[in-house]
Amino acid sequence: MTELINKANKCLLCKNPICKQNCPISTEIPTIISLYKDGKTQEAGEILFNNNPLSAICAIVCPHENQCLGNCIKGIKGEPVEFYKIEEDISTEFLKRGKLKTNIDKNNKKIAVVGSGPAGLTVAVELIKKGYDVTVFEKNEELGGILRYGIPEFRLPRSIIDNLINLLKEAGVKFKVNTTIGQIITIDKLFEDGYDSIFIGTGTWNPKRLNIKGETLGNSYYAIDYLRSPKNYDLGEKVVVIGAGNVAMDAARSAKYYGVKDVYVAYRRDFSDMSATKAEIGDALKEGVEFLTYKAPVEINENGIVLVDTKKIVDEEGKSSVIKIENSEKLFECDSILIAVSQIPRNTIISNNKSVKANDKGLIIIDSEGSTSRKGVFSSGDVTHGPKTVIEAVVESKKVANSIDNYLKSKQTS
Ligand code: FAD
Numbered sequence: 001m002t003e004l005i006n007k008a009n010k011c012l013l014c015k016n017p018i019c020k021q022n023c024p025i026s027t028e029i030p031t032i033i034s035l036y037k038d039g040k041t042q043e044a045g046e047i048l049f050n051n052n053p054l055s056a057i058c059a060i061v062c063p064h065e066n067q068c069l070g071n072c073i074k075g076i077k078g079e080p081v082e083f084y085k086i087e088e089d090i091s092t093e094f095l096k097r098g099k100l101k102t103n104i105d106k107n108n109k110k111i112a113v114v115g116s117g118p119a120g121l122t123v124a125v126e127l128i129k130k131g132y133d134v135t136v137f138e139k140n141e142e143l144g145g146i147l148r149y150g151i152p153e154f155r156l157p158r159s160i161i162d163n164l165i166n167l168l169k170e171a172g173v174k175f176k177v178n179t180t181i182g183q184i185i186t187i188d189k190l191f192e193d194g195y196d197s198i199f200i201g202t203g204t205w206n207p208k209r210l211n212i213k214g215e216t217l218g219n220s221y222y223a224i225d226y227l228r229s230p231k232n233y234d235l236g237e238k239v240v241v242i243g244a245g246n247v248a249m250d251a252a253r254s255a256k257y258y259g260v261k262d263v264y265v266a267y268r269r270d271f272s273d274m275s276a277t278k279a280e281i282g283d284a285l286k287e288g289v290e291f292l293t294y295k296a297p298v299e300i301n302e303n304g305i306v307l308v309d310t311k312k313i314v315d316e317e318g319k320s321s322v323i324k325i326e327n328s329e330k331l332f333e334c335d336s337i338l339i340a341v342s343q344i345p346r347n348t349i350i351s352n353n354k355s356v357k358a359n360d361k362g363l364i365i366i367d368s369e370g371s372t373s374r375k376g377v378f379s380s381g382d383v384t385h386g387p388k389t390v391i392e393a394v395v396e397s398k399k400v401a402n403s404i405d406n407y408l409k410s411k412q413t414s
Pocket of ligand 1: 061114115116118120137140143144145150179180181182203224247346381382387388389393
């Protein structure tokens with residue numbers, strides 16, 4: 001606590017805070033820091049939660065280096081204020097004790113939320129606050145989406161997700177786990193049963209293939225599947241992870257965490273091109289993960305993975321591309337390979353509901369209000385644009401919750 005107060009004391013409480021301007025959800029950083037310094041943590045927690053129901057989670061998983069941390073004035077000449085650590089302290093405490101203030105006048109309108117990831121949870125919070133009767137349908141046995149089944153527990157304690165869900169349950173949100181929408185229960189059935197509007201926040205759960213020979217062999221796995229239950233995998237002593245985004249870093253770090261001796265990340269470009277945050281790359285390096293840059297996968301076989309050397313070429317317009325260097329293929333011996341080269345939607349919901357249109361990648365098509373091609377059905381989060389971040393799902397879903405509210409209010413008056 002004293003350490004955090006020292007951090008708070010470093011804040012200049014700027015009148016035009018650049019940190020807030022660069023926060024995707026415009027967190028009131030100086031206000032929160034002032035309240036924290038005055039010991040008004042409950043009030044600070046309420047402000048944070050009302051603006052961002054996933055504040056406690058974002059405080060841990062956001063790419064702070066591009067947001068509050070990277071835009072702190074103090075960081076120009078010295079150490080920036082680590083606001084996110086203060087936010088984590090306030091918001092985790094708030095989730096333990098706080099209450100979700102709802103509109104006392106229930107409006108007797110029912111909302112079905114499909115998916116309990118950041119998008120679904122945000123819509124559930126925003127609409128229960130406005131007096132709606134909200135039911136969340138989740139195909140997994142536990143709630144939270146990628147927060148529960150993707151981001152490793154050593155990065156995001158599960159107690160935080162549990163406390164958030166408990167807050168929602170206390171406020172009256174109903175959760176139906178082990179329930180996949182689009183198979184037995186369809187969108188039509190939900191409307192028949194009296195739901196006034198349906199929200200789809202089903203994310204992207206199918207791994208993208210590498211499309212190389214040997215990808216289905218017994219020593220090759222997709223990182224998104226592995227991260228669901230890393231304890232159940234026997235990866236051996238030496239593992240190569242393909243890819244360099246956050247999923248690749250989480251897979252590499254999990255492999256280390258669960259006892260793999262040698263873990264390598266192979267990537268066809270260099271560190272500066274990696275999409276994982278600098279913080280995650282730094283943590284992976286600290287934990288002993290090794291990086292093989294300028295290497296692309298060619299084939300997987302029983303002995304490991306064949307990698308080819310690559311080279312980055314920059315054209316006259318400054319656009320870069322990667323070429324493979326001929327005859328540089330070499331077997332990299334290893335026990336297992338984890339493939340982490342992005343995800344696409346797993347759309348049971350679309351294939352059985354043709355009226356909700358998706359593009360050729362399976363991403364749900366929405367308009368600027370989050371409305372799908374089917375009246376009364378809305379969507380946001382990864383399933384609408386592919387894998388992005390928690391905070392982006394929250395920001396979009398807050399907006400879409402308002403669109404649902406406006407839609408149902410206008411329906412009532414027309
Ligand atoms: P999801 O979190 O995918 O949730 C979708 C939910 O819908 C799931 O619970 C799923 O089971 C459920 N569902 C799917 N189909 C159905 C159906 N038919 N019926 C009922 N339920 C269904 N972002 C960050 O900001 N920081 C990070 O550090 C970070 N690390 C990541 C690490 C990993 C390994 C991964 C995979 C992603 C990471 N992300 C990170 C990205 C972030 O987690 C996602 O952008 C975010 O979770 C998207 O939220 P969502 O609600 O759209 O989807």
